Amino acid sequence: MIVGVDFATDSGKKTWIARGKRDKNELVIDLLASVAHKDILGLAKGASVIGIDVPFGWPIRFKDALQRYRADNPVTLQAPFPERLTDINIRNKLNLTPLSVAAQLIGRCTWEAARLLAEAKSADYCINPTELTKKRSVIEVYPKATLCSLSRMAKADFNNLQHYKKGAGAPANRGKICELVLRRLSIKFEDPNKACQDMQTHHDALDAALALVTADAFSRGEVLPPLQNADQAAQEGWIYYPADAYAKWLAN
Numbered sequence: 246m247i248v249g250v251d252f253a254t255d256s257g258k259k260t261w262i263a264r265g266k267r268d269k270n271e272l273v274i275d276l277l278a279s280v281a282h283k284d285i286l287g288l289a290k291g292a293s294v295i296g297i298d299v300p301f302g303w304p305i306r307f308k309d310a311l312q313r314y315r316a317d318n319p320v321t322l323q324a325p326f327p328e329r330l331t332d333i334n335i336r337n338k339l340n341l342t343p344l345s346v347a348a349q350l351i352g353r354c355t356w357e358a359a360r361l362l363a364e365a366k367s368a369d370y371c372i373n374p375t376e377l378t379k380k381r382s383v384i385e386v387y388p389k390a391t392l393c394s395l396s397r398m399a400k401a402d403f404n405n406l407q408h409y410k411k412g413a414g415a416p417a418n419r420g421k422i423c424e425l426v427l428r429r430l431s432i433k434f435e436d437p438n439k440a441c442q443d444m445q446t447h448h449d450a451l452d453a454a455l456a457l458v459t460a461d462a463f464s465r466g467e468v469l470p471p472l473q474n475a476d477q478a479a480q481e482g483w484i485y486y487p488a489d490a491y492a493k494w495l496a497n
Contacts, residue, residue, distance in 0.1 A: 247464055248289040249457030251388070251449045252299040252361075254353050256282040261453035264288060265432075265461075272432045272461055277440050277450055282357070286364055295365065296386040296460035298452055299358045300346035301372070301482030304329045307347040329481040330474055331385075338469075339393045343484065374483035375475040384463055388455035390486040395426050395458070398489065410448045419445050427454060459485055467491035 246266045253259035258279060265274035280288060289295050304327035313320055332343045344351045362383065366372050371382045389407060396403035406425070409418040423444055432454075434440035444451040462468050467490040471478035 246289075246292045247457060247460040248292045248295045249386070249453045249455065249460050250280075250285060250289075250295065250297045251452035251456060252282075252297050252354055252358050253449065254357050256357075259449050260285075261447065261449045262288055263450075263453040263457040264292070265457055267461070270431055272430065272457075273435065274432060274440065274454070274457065275435045277434065277443055277453065279447075279449075282361060285361060286368065293381055294460040294464045295370070295383045296456040296463065296485070297358065297361075297383065298386050298388055298456050300329070300343075300351060300355045301358075301362065301385045302329070302355070302480060303346055303352075305477060305480055330471070330477050331482060331484045334471075335387065335390055335484055335486075339390055339486075341387075341390055341393060343387055343390075373479050374471055374485075375479050382463065384460065384485050385482045386456045386459040387484045387486065388452040388459075390484060391455045391459045392422065392426065394486045394488070395430075398487075398491075399425055399429065401425055409451065415448065416445050419448060419451050422451060426458070430458065432458070459487060462487035462491040465491065 246264065249263040251261045260280055260282060262276065262278060262280045262285060263274055264276040265272050276288065306327035310322055310327070314322070326345070327347060328345065332345070335341050335343055346352050346355050362372060365383045369381065374384070392406060393403050396406055406418055406422055409415050409422060423441060444454060459468070463485055467488050468485040469488050471483050
């Protein structure tokens with residue numbers, strides 16, 4: 246079993262979970278629902294991989310600067326503003342810029358998610374992105390990176406598809422993503438009508454499904470791990486997304 250979670254600070258309203266398992270060549274999703282934070286690990290019990298859409302940590306340079314900085318004794322802070330190693334990698338590889346956990350409201354999500362990650366580690370899940378041999382892992386995902394990677398494989402127009410969260414055309418784009426990515430990846434839902442409606446109505450539901458796709462790619466060893474600066478990646482977190490080996494037949 247594998248799980249994808251779109252994590253939000255608003256527990257039970259905007260946090261969504263997708264749960265599924267491989268049945269031969271199909272990925273069957275038996276649960277797609279909004280969920281309270283306290284129920285996530287219970288619903289994911291027995292999962293080999295849990296992909297969570299939330300930054301797992303802060304940039305090392307940012308944390309170091311905060312330790313030295315005081316309002317009553319300011320110090321000059323080095324430019325540019327600190328980024329995580331994984332954020333730089335995503336920008337270089339996919340031309341995307343993840344929201345900065347050090348600057349945006351997404352930092353609140355990381356603060357809230359820390360309890361979940363600590364509980365997962367206590368339950369013997371591997372959190373460290375440099376230890377890929379563990380049987381059970383919790384990984385950081387970024388649905389837009391997943392969508393970008395899969396769109397390239399399918400030779401689709403990512404520039405249009407990426408606008409699926411806000412705006413008049415967002416619901417239609419979510420429908421296109423369901424058609425392009427989920428159906429062509431042989432993803433099946435136990436209740437397809439409700440799942441389709443949920444994903445077109447709530448972008449958080451679609452993000453949970455994309456998080457699950459990345460968890461599936463991770464379980465197959467078809468993601469890009471940190472190849473250098475392993476200790477920095479372990480401290481800051483590392484965003485996984487499907488590599489070219491995953492579902493490369495989409496380009497056909």
